[in-house]
Amino acid sequence: MRVEEVLSAARRALSEHVLCDSCLGRLFGMLGYGLTNRERGFALKTLLLMGAYDALKGETDVNTLRRLALSGFRAAQEALRKLRIEDAGEGTCELCGGLLERLDDLAALCVDAGRDYEYETFQVGCSIPLDVVRREEALWLKLGIASAESLKSELTREIGKRVAATTGKAYSLKSPDVVFIVDVAKWSVTVQARPLYIYGRYRKLVRGLPQNPWLYEPDRRVSYASSVEELITGPLLEVTRGDGAKLHAAGREDLDVRTLGNGRPFVVEVRNPKVRRIDLRAAERLINERAGGLIEVEGLQFVDGKLVPRLKAYSEIARKTYVARVRVGRELGEEDLKVLREKLSGAVISQRTPLRVLGRKVDKVRKKVVYSVEARLLAPTLLELTVTCQGGLYVKELIHGDEGRTRPSVSEILGTRAEVEELDIVYVEEPAVVQQYVRPAG
Numbered sequence: 016m017r018v019e020e021v022l023s024a025a026r027r028a029l030s031e032h033v034l035c036d037s038c039l040g041r042l043f044g045m046l047g048y049g050l051t052n053r054e055r056g057f058a059l060k061t062l063l064l065m066g067a068y069d070a071l072k073g074e075t076d077v078n079t080l081r082r083l084a085l086s087g088f089r090a091a092q093e094a095l096r097k098l099r100i101e102d103a104g105e106g107t108c109e110l111c112g113g114l115l116e117r118l119d120d121l122a123a124l125c126v127d128a129g130r131d132y133e134y135e136t137f138q139v140g141c142s143i144p145l146d147v148v149r150r151e152e153a154l155w156l157k158l159g160i161a162s163a164e165s166l167k168s169e170l171t172r173e174i175g176k177r178v179a180a181t182t183g184k185a186y187s188l189k190s191p192d193v194v195f196i197v198d199v200a201k202w203s204v205t206v207q208a209r210p211l212y213i214y215g216r217y218r219k220l221v222r223g224l225p226q227n228p229w230l231y232e233p234d235r236r237v238s239y240a241s242s243v244e245e246l247i248t249g250p251l252l253e254v255t256r257g258d259g260a261k262l263h264a265a266g267r268e269d270l271d272v273r274t275l276g277n278g279r280p281f282v283v284e285v286r287n288p289k290v291r292r293i294d295l296r297a298a299e300r301l302i303n304e305r306a307g308g309l310i311e312v313e314g315l316q317f318v319d320g321k322l323v324p325r326l327k328a329y330s331e332i333a334r335k336t337y338v339a340r341v342r343v344g345r346e347l348g349e350e351d352l353k354v355l356r357e358k359l360s361g362a363v364i365s366q367r368t369p370l371r372v373l374g375r376k377v378d379k380v381r382k383k384v385v386y387s388v389e390a391r392l393l394a395p396t397l398l399e400l401t402v403t404c405q406g407g408l409y410v411k412e413l414i415h416g417d418e419g420r421t422r423p424s425v426s427e428i429l430g431t432r433a434e435v436e437e438l439d440i441v442y443v444e445e446p447a448v449v450q451q452y453v454r455p456a457g
């Protein structure tokens with residue numbers, strides 16, 4: 016864009032509209048470098064004044080002087096006074112309504128709103144009334160200007176600069192710790208902190224403890240007024256002072272099943288945390304102390320939230336080992352155990368959705384692999400089975416057969432009923448993918 020074109024567009028804009036320095040300069044925001052829009056606007060008004068008032072020749076362009084004075088340009092106001100020409104007063108900027116004169120106030124609102132939050136990086140977002148946006152677009156169209164920056168972009172940048180200067184925190188476009196959302200119409204700021212994601216593994220040491228508080232199984236006895244989720248998220252919410260937290264686990268054990276061994280992988284998501292640099296070892300100890308022997312957690316680490324869907328998908332295939340105490344309908348001998356080991360180790364199990372979960376899951380046939388089966392007799396009709404299988408296999412059904420919906424099954428192979436008295440998960444394969452998502456801090 017040639018200088019003459021810039022000047023002529025600026026003159027046209029000012030001849031019909033009252034614009035503050037920033038709003039005038041912003042029309043040419045893409046021109047030049049290392050300048051604020053206020054500096055651009057001031058420079059343009061200065062040039063227009065120089066053209067409108069030639070002291071040597073005694074030529075004055077009163078109209079331009081008046082328009083400049085109206086836009087708040089001090090030098091034009093003084094020139095009119097000197098020439099004893101009545102000015103038309105000072106108007107309010109038609110685009111920002113004086114907003115850009117109050118950037119310090121808006122930045123102070125952000126700083127204040129952020130006082131309760133621990134953060135190193137931040138971003139600013141602005142919500143601007145639609146009519147302001149429309150007015151700005153209309154002006155661009157009318158003047159045929161393609162070099163403009165938007166008010167929104169200037170506001171967020173300028174507020175950001177001021178917040179950074181006051182707090183010493185860094186403006187960051189890529190996953191900032193907090194976002195300040197400035198509502199210009201309401202003159203208020205809300206803060207949204209990036210969620211925290213904490214990976215770990217839990218052991219459920221008792222039967223009758225549900226994984227989630229909302230879990231309700233009418234045919235089973237819930238023995239505790241708590242849940243794995245509450246026992247883990249409660250202390251984490253306390254130390255992070257978040258608004259809420261959710262447990263995303265790699266699968267879920269039945270109410271009456273314990274999870275022992277290396278524990279079940281999970282990610283806790285904490286929404287809007289005020290404190291994010293927590294000591295995870297201390298948090299781990301706090302969870303374990305408070306849980307009073309119902310659960311235990313270990314290996315807490317900060318991770319990226321993208322791990323959550325990966326973890327859920329993974330639980331469908333992750334290798335698990337179960338130990339079951341099984342009551343059978345006849346006395347067994349060593350030969351029966353040998354047959355069980357041989358027929359089930361390496362078998363592909365065809366499993367229709369179990370009758371007990373049919374209400375909430377779609378009826379379909381799954382193919383799952385049993386890698387190995389160990390069997391030993393605890394009593395003539397009491398069997399201990401150690402089953403290592405693919406995730407997603409319903410092990411109780413593998414044992415009792417679910418009225419022929421799971422095949423082959425322990426019951427089918429032995430030719431007698433086989434009922435699970437107790438079931439524990441003693442090993443859950445840890446997804447290798449976790450390491451890709453570990454972060455040094457929250």
Ligand SMILES: [Zn+2]
Pocket residue numbers: 034035036037038039108109110111112113114115
């Ligand atoms: Zn303005």
